[in-house]
Amino acid sequence: NAGVTQTPKFRVLKTGQSMTLLCAQDMNHEYMYWYRQDPGMGLRLIHYSVGEGTTAKGEVPDGYNVSRLKKQNFLLGLESAAPSQTSVYFCASSTGQGGTGELFFGEGSRLTVL
Amino acid sequence: GESVGLHLPTLSVQEGDNSIINCAYSNSASDYFIWYKQESGKGPQFIIDIRSNMDKRQGQRVTVLLNKTVKHLSLQIAATQPGDSAVYFCAEISTGTNTGNQFYFGTGTSLTVIP
Structure with missing residues (x-):
């Protein structure tokens, strides 16, 4: 059982380049989330999804887009990367309403924008 | 948004001693709290949770205490071991309808265990 898998684990971009982070979960979870983690800032929610075909903005959505075309996948896109988007990105999933609410995290994707 | 804060950013303890990590929260309507452990280079992992209708919950070597009067949460780790060295996060959750658990x-x- 792989849980939550993120790819790639590391990436270096130049300012203005685009990229997509892929998150896949095999637990049949309804809810999926993308967070970014910066030193001294804790985890901040970028976007989330409460089901296939739905997405919603979190605390820091600007500069990012997401898609949830399949229940098991949640993609995070950067259309034009900026140095301020240098961070560690974590995907998470949970069972949703009626569940324990526990978040299951991936191992993280470290992105550097030069 | 909500604010969740920790009293101490770093904590060092001797191996075998008990550790206490504290957390303050601001939303009295939050109904669920979780402690996560994050080891270097890894994602956060669930340790223990507690619902707002409880004031104490015990797991294996860990205990979470919830004081709703002062909006305070603590994690106690008994007989701390080197493998407990990590960053510990508390999370405050407001379960909503169709909004995702926020x-x-x-x-x-950051907990450091001194051998």
Whole structure:
């Protein structure tokens, strides 16, 4: 059982380049989330999804887009990367309403924008 | 948004001693709290949770205490081991309808266990 898998684990971009982070979960979870983690800032929610075909903005959505075309996948896109988007990105999933609410995290994707 | 904060950013303890990590939260309507452990280079992992209708919950070597009067949460680790060295986050959750469970994380406390 792989849980939550993120790819790639590391990436270096130049300012203005685009990229997509892929998150896949095999637990049949309804809810999926993308967070970014910066030193001294804790985890901040970028976007989330409460089901296939739905997405919603979190605390820091600007500069990012997401898609949830399949229940098991949640993609995070950067259309034009900026140095301020240098961070560690974590995907998470949970069972949703009626569940324990526990978040299951991936191992993280470290992105550097030069 | 909600604010969840930790009293101490770093904590060092001797191996075998008990550790106490504290957390303050601001939303009295939050109904669920979780402690996560994050080891270097890894994602956060669930340790223990507690619902707002409880004031104490015990797991294996860990105990979470919830004081709703002062909006305070603590994690106690018994007989701390080197493998407990990590950053510990508390999360405050407001379970909503069709909005996703809204998690609010503190900045974390770095626990170092001295052999």
